[in-house]
Amino acid sequence: DAGVIQSPRHEVTEMGQEVTLRCKPISGHDYLFWYRQTMMRGLELLIYFNNNVPIDDSGMPEDRFSAKMPNASFSTLKIQPSEPRDSAVYFCASSLWGANYGYTFGSGTRLTVV
């Protein structure tokens, strides 16, 4: 198994532009999580899905952020419009049965908004 695959690995964009981050979870995993990590705020949960359905999006900073999971093998996190304070590393993770087993994290997308 190739693990959780995220793309792109790095993204540099100008303020105001739309950014789309992509994630392919491990086949068979029924939970998918999106996290954001910064030095100041640490690791923050943005949203998570169970069987492709969003369960808790209370961590999404504001309406500029949206996430979808159209099928079990693909999820996107979109920021529109992007702002410099969105600069962070965004991680996707998947798991089988949620918190009952370990999460598998992707390598992350380092987003820089200038």
Next chain:
Amino acid sequence: SQQGEEDPQALSIQEGENATMNCSYKTSINNLQWYRQNSGRGLVHLILIRSNEREKHSGRLRVTLDTSKKSSSLLITASRAADTASYFCATAPSYGNNRLAFGKGNQVVVIP
């Protein structure tokens, strides 16, 4: 809050020494997990200990759990330079949402 809090926040040791980190949490848990994050990489799951377990081993890792004190410790024996990383504890709630609550992480530097 279920969020784990690691202690100490930063640790610097010589290669070959043991490294011990602690994690405290506030509410009832189903299990507690430890993760490692190397610089610039994603978190990697190390070990999971369930609430009815007191100790668990995996290679050079030893985890203990004391549910009465709501605390856990991670011991890395005979540390190597490759163990340099941030270590996170994460708790799974006994009830409610089925997701982990991560601590802020503990930076460990192993000096060759």
